[in-house]
Amino acid sequence: MDRSGLVGGPVEAARALLGRSIVRDDAAGRRVGRIVEVEAYGGPDDRASHARFGRTSRNAVMFGPPGFAYVYLVYGMYDCLNVVTGPEGTPAAVLIRAIEPLQGIDAMRIDRVRLAAARRHAPRTSPPRVERLVDARIASGPGLVGAALGLDRSWTGIDLCDPRSPLRLEDPAGTVAGGRVIATPRIGIDYAGDPWSGVPWRLAIGGHPSVSGPRSTR
């Protein structure tokens, strides 16, 4: 996709990313998903942003130009994909929280099984639930997006706007399915305090089956 759509404010950039395709090429083939849920993080004042303590080795890419990937590990096991936004020097990013699988669904499942195997001490009283998930729920959550696309922190710095990148953003091939955009507070950032924990910077396509969370929040 064109980088110019990402230079505005974080919420504006988040809205520009909704409905875009994300493409992952590797030896196994091509995986394609459509972005249906995002969260905006931006501005040095945003107490929920990884940049709230200033520049560190982890978040340095957020201070760079827009359109690059920032992948971080959370809870010790989930790699989450962000798109750096805003002009260079402004630390902002959009977290990709859910995608609708379009192509390469089998490959997405394989990497999800890998994720399940990584939970070494998890009780295995039943077959991994991932194998029973319906397609629409394979990547319905930020940790699941990373797993479905086979990402880890080493992907930080990839140019998502370069058509030659093995991981990139593209304009959707077909028509963008209808559906209103809903806006809610961001997930899991209560520590950020007022007003940051309440600003409606989580955007999603309302009612879409691939959006994360309980039905009441979709």
Add this chain to the structure above:
DNA sequence: GCAAGGATATCG
């Protein structure tokens, strides 16, 4: 409702 899991930021 809660455990699993490791990197990170902040402290001592």
Add this chain to the structure above:
DNA sequence: GATATCCTTGCA
């Protein structure tokens, strides 16, 4: 160097 914390998930 130690440790509290974390933008989550799947199963109890």
